[in-house]
Amino acid sequence: MKGVKRxxxxxxxxxxxxxxxxxxGQAGLFGFLGWRLHTLQVEQGERYATLAEENRLSARLLxxxxxxxxxxxxxxxxxxxxxxxxxxxAEQTQDVAATLDTFHRIVPxxxxxxxxxxxxxxxxxxxxxxxxxxFLAWEEMARIExxxxxxxxxxxxxxxxxxxxxxxxxxxxxxxxxxxxxxxMDGDPxxxxxxxxxxxxxxxxxxxxxxxxxxxxVQLEVNAVGRIIRELxxxxxxxxxxxxxxxxxxxxxTLRGRIEEGTSVVVMNARNGEVLALASxxxxxxxxxxxxxxxxxxxQWTSQRATPLINKTTNGLYAPGSTFKMVVMxxxxxxxxxxxxxxxxxxxxxxxxxxxxxxxxxxxxxxxxMRTSLKVSCDVYYYEMARRLGIDRIAAMSxxxxxxxxxxxxxxxTRAGLVPTRAWREAQGKPWAxxxxxxxxIGQGFYQLTPLSLATMAARLATGRAVxxxxxxxxxxxxxxxxxxxxxxxxxxxxxxxxxxxxxMWAVVNEPGGTALASRLPAxxxxxxxxxxxxxxxxxxxxxxxxxxxxxxxxxxxxxxALFVAYAPHDNPQYAVSVVVEHGTSGSGAAAPLARDVxxxxxxxxxxxxxxxxxxxxxSG
Numbered sequence: 001m002k003g004v005k006r007x008x009x010x011x012x013x014x015x016x017x018x019x020x021x022x023x024x025g026q027a028g029l030f031g032f033l034g035w036r037l038h039t040l041q042v043e044q045g046e047r048y049a050t051l052a053e054e055n056r057l058s059a060r061l062l063x064x065x066x067x068x069x070x071x072x073x074x075x076x077x078x079x080x081x082x083x084x085x086x087x088x089x090a091e092q093t094q095d096v097a098a099t100l101d102t103f104h105r106i107v108p109x110x111x112x113x114x115x116x117x118x119x120x121x122x123x124x125x126x127x128x129x130x131x132x133x134x135f136l137a138w139e140e141m142a143r144i145e146x147x148x149x150x151x152x153x154x155x156x157x158x159x160x161x162x163x164x165x166x167x168x169x170x171x172x173x174x175x176x177x178x179x180x181x182x183x184x185m186d187g188d189p190x191x192x193x194x195x196x197x198x199x200x201x202x203x204x205x206x207x208x209x210x211x212x213x214x215x216x217x218v219q220l221e222v223n224a225v226g227r228i229i230r231e232l233x234x235x236x237x238x239x240x241x242x243x244x245x246x247x248x249x250x251x252x253x254t255l256r257g258r259i260e261e262g263t264s265v266v267v268m269n270a271r272n273g274e275v276l277a278l279a280s281x282x283x284x285x286x287x288x289x290x291x292x293x294x295x296x297x298x299x300q301w302t303s304q305r306a307t308p309l310i311n312k313t314t315n316g317l318y319a320p321g322s323t324f325k326m327v328v329m330x331x332x333x334x335x336x337x338x339x340x341x342x343x344x345x346x347x348x349x350x351x352x353x354x355x356x357x358x359x360x361x362x363x364x365x366x367x368x369x370m371r372t373s374l375k376v377s378c379d380v381y382y383y384e385m386a387r388r389l390g391i392d393r394i395a396a397m398s399x400x401x402x403x404x405x406x407x408x409x410x411x412x413x414t415r416a417g418l419v420p421t422r423a424w425r426e427a428q429g430k431p432w433a434x435x436x437x438x439x440x441x442i443g444q445g446f447y448q449l450t451p452l453s454l455a456t457m458a459a460r461l462a463t464g465r466a467v468x469x470x471x472x473x474x475x476x477x478x479x480x481x482x483x484x485x486x487x488x489x490x491x492x493x494x495x496x497x498x499x500x501x502x503x504x505m506w507a508v509v510n511e512p513g514g515t516a517l518a519s520r521l522p523a524x525x526x527x528x529x530x531x532x533x534x535x536x537x538x539x540x541x542x543x544x545x546x547x548x549x550x551x552x553x554x555x556x557x558x559x560x561x562a563l564f565v566a567y568a569p570h571d572n573p574q575y576a577v578s579v580v581v582e583h584g585t586s587g588s589g590a591a592a593p594l595a596r597d598v599x600x601x602x603x604x605x606x607x608x609x610x611x612x613x614x615x616x617x618x619x620s621g
């Protein structure tokens with residue numbers, strides 16, 4: 001009995017200890033759980049509630065509409081249009097390849113297009129749409145909708161794309177847009193969005209940030225795998241601001257219709273520097289960049305000798321020829337190395353040591369004073385002025401008139417050109433000879449100037465102010481500085497000297513003996529002042545001169561370039577013009593008549609009041 005009782009007591013004690021241990025364990029476990037729950041729900045409850053909310057919600061950026069570019073009359077020259085697209089959602093079809101095959105039979109897909117779609121499908125989740133085809137025509141959309149039962153996963157969506165209504169006429173000015181590259185990423189999250197474009201050239205590039213706007217945001221409720229359940233909130237982005245430019249689209253189109261390949265025309269408001277037209281041939285259609293430029297198209301553009309992608313008005317470089325003679329005249333007047341009445345004898349050539357420099361008139365001009373020298377474009381006179389001045393004083397005056405210096409126009413990549421100096425030549429390890437100075441007196445030699453810089457020179461000569469060519473009139477409806485003539489400082493040139501140069505330019509066009517007399521403006525349209533120029537592209541040898549060389553017999557690509565600069569009306573300058581005709585043979589024969597027609601179109605377009613005409617006095621010097 002005692003043994004049995006002792007055994008029961010032992011078992012009871014074991015049970016009790018186990019119960020105590022179990023109870024202690026349970027108490028500890030529930031205590032830990034209680035502490036952990038208190039920590040999670042009370043102490044860190046707000047943090048985990050936020051995390052849970054973030055898992056449930058997805059914030060995504062919205063692309064704002066890009067700002068428009070308008071011409072001076074409010075016409076849209078760069079806008080937005082709807083872009084109908086076919087998208088593919090992979091999770092909505094059991095066989096992606098079969099769907100693409102069917103789509104190809106309805107709307108043909110190129111090999112590159114299909115490869116792109118398949119590449120994007122591999123990179124993205126199956127519920128994320130992938131663009132199969134953009135810029136669908138109505139007929140294509142209709143075929144897709146009719147065949148919708150055979151196209152599982154395909155849906156029609158609408159976005160926006162850039163539209164350039166003027167096409168090639170304003171391509172060099174407005175520019176174009178393209179998808180951003182790695183170097184474009186400037187911290188703006190907007191650039192991460194699919195379909196966003198950035199400015200690649202022209203005004204689109206210069207004002208890209210302004211036109212781009214700011215991204216909006218949408219808050220979506222998503223499930224555990226990120227699929228959208230519903231939209232909870234939406235904040236639209238800030239649209240890009242509209243930019244109004246000074247160009248007149250109608251004038252630009254008219255001028256481009258008048259010029260041939262290799263010709264450049266610049267029209268400026270001489271008083272405030274507004275650019276009214278920048279026309280050059282050939283050009284390109286910027287709308288092509290919306291859908292992507294094919295390799296074949298790019299090869300075609302870049303292989304053309306005429307370089308359609310290059311804006312010749314801002315990037316074409318030419319020797320100015322005799323259009324440069326006003327610079328030498330002003331420099332001579334300011335340095336007082338010659339007086340207006342001093343005569344220089346022109347026998348048809350200028351001898352310097354053993355070198356002979358020819359005048360365009362083989363028979364010579366006889367004795368010419370300063371005014372007459374410009375009217376008849378006597379080379380010998382300017383050889384002599386250059387010899388007296390030296391190249392550095394000529395270069396200094398050139399820069400004051402806007403030549404060979406950067407021009408603050410809103411066209412990225414615009415070239416400043418080159419006006420040589422003695423230091424520039426010596427930096428190349430070569431000496432500057434007096435003969436170099438002489439030939440630069442007539443705008444030949446190392447000069448490389450753009451048609452835009454030549455028009456700027458004409459505007460500064462007409463007004464005496466340091467006007468800068470510019471395109472922007474307003475941003476977001478707010479005018480920008482530079483609209484008034486008084487916004488531009490004086491050049492600091494003697495007004496008497498400027499008046500003499502203007503008188504000589506007037507004589508070039510309006511007096512008997514002037515090199516552009518045949519290009520006078522029609523009666524009732526006022527009078528222009530200008531200067532012709534012809535620049536050689538091949539050297540004429542002494543043997544050719546002695547045989548009676550005629551440039552018209554050369555192949556076109558060997559003929560000289562033709563140039564003309566002008567402003568009008570002479571007594572009340574409103575417009576400045578420059579014209580360059582590549583291989584046009586002569587400034588008086590090709591460039592001056594075109595400049596006259598350009599000014600006629602400009603006056604007709606703006607209906608500018610014409611001051612009383614001045615009658616030529618017949619002075620020939």
